[in-house]
Amino acid sequence: MPHLGLLLVQIAVVVVAARAVGLLFRRIAQPQVMGEMVAGILLGPSLLGWLAPGVSASLFPAESLGFLSSISQVGLLVFMFLVGLEMDPRLLRGRGYTALVTSHASITIPFFLGSLLALHLYPRLSDGSVTFTGFALFMGAAMSVTAFPVLARILTERDLLRTRVGAVALACAAVDDVTAWCILAGVVALVRAGHAGLPWWGTALGSAAFVAAMIFVARPLLARLERRYERDGRVTQDVLAIVLLVTLASAWTTEALGIHALFGAFLAGAVMPKGEGFVHALTGKLEDVTVVLLLPLFFAFTGLRTRIGLVEGAEMWGFCGLIVLVAVAGKLGGGAVAARMTGMRWREAGAIGTLMNTRGLMELVILNIGLDIGVISPAVFAMMVLMALATTFMTSPLLELVYPARLIRRTSVDADRDAGVDSDEVEGEGERVELIV
Amino acid sequence: MKPLLAYAALVGLPLAGLAAVLHAGRALHAPPDVGGRWEIEWPRRMVRPPTAGELEEMRFTVAQSGTHVAVTLFGREYRGRLRGDSLVVRSGGGPPRDNCWDAPHTVIRARVDTAAAPRRMAFALESPSRDGCEGPYTAARIGRRPGEEGRR
Numbered sequence: 001m002p003h004l005g006l007l008l009v010q011i012a013v014v015v016v017a018a019r020a021v022g023l024l025f026r027r028i029a030q031p032q033v034m035g036e037m038v039a040g041i042l043l044g045p046s047l048l049g050w051l052a053p054g055v056s057a058s059l060f061p062a063e064s065l066g067f068l069s070s071i072s073q074v075g076l077l078v079f080m081f082l083v084g085l086e087m088d089p090r091l092l093r094g095r096g097y098t099a100l101v102t103s104h105a106s107i108t109i110p111f112f113l114g115s116l117l118a119l120h121l122y123p124r125l126s127d128g129s130v131t132f133t134g135f136a137l138f139m140g141a142a143m144s145v146t147a148f149p150v151l152a153r154i155l156t157e158r159d160l161l162r163t164r165v166g167a168v169a170l171a172c173a174a175v176d177d178v179t180a181w182c183i184l185a186g187v188v189a190l191v192r193a194g195h196a197g198l199p200w201w202g203t204a205l206g207s208a209a210f211v212a213a214m215i216f217v218a219r220p221l222l223a224r225l226e227r228r229y230e231r232d233g234r235v236t237q238d239v240l241a242i243v244l245l246v247t248l249a250s251a252w253t254t255e256a257l258g259i260h261a262l263f264g265a266f267l268a269g270a271v272m273p274k275g276e277g278f279v280h281a282l283t284g285k286l287e288d289v290t291v292v293l294l295l296p297l298f299f300a301f302t303g304l305r306t307r308i309g310l311v312e313g314a315e316m317w318g319f320c321g322l323i324v325l326v327a328v329a330g331k332l333g334g335g336a337v338a339a340r341m342t343g344m345r346w347r348e349a350g351a352i353g354t355l356m357n358t359r360g361l362m363e364l365v366i367l368n369i370g371l372d373i374g375v376i377s378p379a380v381f382a383m384m385v386l387m388a389l390a391t392t393f394m395t396s397p398l399l400e401l402v403y404p405a406r407l408i409r410r411t412s413v414d415a416d417r418d419a420g421v422d423s424d425e426v427e428g429e430g431e432r433v434e435l436i437v
Numbered sequence: 438m439k440p441l442l443a444y445a446a447l448v449g450l451p452l453a454g455l456a457a458v459l460h461a462g463r464a465l466h467a468p469p470d471v472g473g474r475w476e477i478e479w480p481r482r483m484v485r486p487p488t489a490g491e492l493e494e495m496r497f498t499v500a501q502s503g504t505h506v507a508v509t510l511f512g513r514e515y516r517g518r519l520r521g522d523s524l525v526v527r528s529g530g531g532p533p534r535d536n537c538w539d540a541p542h543t544v545i546r547a548r549v550d551t552a553a554a555p556r557r558m559a560f561a562l563e564s565p566s567r568d569g570c571e572g573p574y575t576a577a578r579i580g581r582r583p584g585e586e587g588r589r
Contacts, residue, residue, distance in 0.1 A: 097440055101440075101443060101444055101447060101448070104444070104447070104448045105447035105448055105451075108447070108448050108451035108452055108455075109447070109451050111451065111455060112451035112452070112454045112455045112458070115455050115458045115459065115462075116454070116458055118458070118462065119458060119461065119462055119465070121503075122462065122465050122467055123465050123466065123467055123468075123503070124503045124504060125502050125503035125505070126467040126503055127467050127468055127469065127470040127471070127472065127501055127503060128466075128467050128468065128469045128470045128551075129470035129472075129581070130467065132459075132462035132463060132465050132467075133459055133462065133463075136458060136459060136462055137459075140455065307500070310500065310502060310505070310507060312505075312516070316505065334447075337447070338447050341443045341446075341447065342440075342443060374581065377472070377500075377501060377502035377503065378500045378501075378502060379500075379502030379503075379505060380502060
């Protein structure tokens, strides 16, 4: 265990950097989380370690990183629980043909392009310990993800939640996130097959049985927590303890099954009761410490693992540019074309594609899993982190260009009426998510 | 019919493409895996076993991204390429320190034994500022990732 004093200093430095850079990014109309991600990179070998290697080595010595990693992983578990908690099935109902096709296309098109890119990158940037199938599926999954929380925040800030664009984008992002996590669980199981002590079919059957048990057994039982909340008028410490224990048990189970603890945390959040008051109260209990203290530690840990110096020379920067290009073409292009083909106007379709291209924090989570299980190399990790930053950074200015504020009509969303979800509920969803990011 | 066609084009075609890519990719080969923590083997001519401090100093890390390799030895980074089983890395500038392996503008030429388990390499040094340090040396991989050393 590292010296406690050093750990406290590390946490303080990370929190100060995250708040300062986050504030700076808010001033340039970027989400706070974007600044926090950049702050993590700045504290790593790519800037601090390069400018002041002595300071970096004494502030973040290699032997202390395991502990920092453990704390950040706990924070990430709670964050993934919150993401699952915010997943409201009502968002997906009745959004119609446009949302269905756009969400599916905005997964399959980038997934295909990501795997196509893998044909070029595998012999150059991977190694013999990784199969092509594992590498290609991971690249596809990493290209398909959309940062649901960041997207909801942008929609709220730009007053887009009550427009057709906002409603469709939110529904698509929800579908994308769930699908991407399911695909990633499969990829992790494939890559880790045999490593977790279970054969691949054991992982697959065990995971399917566990998900079914969470949906059909745990969810009805957990509904009692909401009734208790309604009776007490608040989330008591006992209820919170049960929620956290369910999350930890679920995370432990998925880790033991050979997929990742984060899937279990996400699943625990997804099967929690979805009453607005309960979700709001539970989120309020957990989010502040997670967002202000624990998530910046994850960004810092990610930054410490990101060695942009490995992306060296024209060839490597060429690969990096190609990754960004394919990511944007697949997600922005794929989403926009799908929305256009299903009847949206070009500007609306462009806005949908732009919003779907937001990868943010969810991409970093996926990339860290990829690096942990060894399916991507440190240089590919650095390139993909740069891609995540670039695609998230471009969202706000590109959206202003494609779908400027003057064009936004605050018309009610037909799909909301069809789904039986009024606009206030959709807006409430966004407000809750805004707190998370 | 039109919605069905649009769905088939936007979703079905990429899925078919994915299947084709996975099939085509089976024929591809990636460079041999050399990443992880390595330990230089104590020269046989030495009569005493290494101390704990010496043992730690004889360890180095290899960060591999395909054919691109970065070796960190004594805090100095060597960069280069892996071609087949032949690895050539070079260190940059900077002040020399008083041991064989930590000198500026040094070249390490290694041959990796990809059949050995754990993986091994034989290497030699070419340094403009070090005489008598050429080697040859041998090293064995002790873990693919930090913390795996105990599992060998």
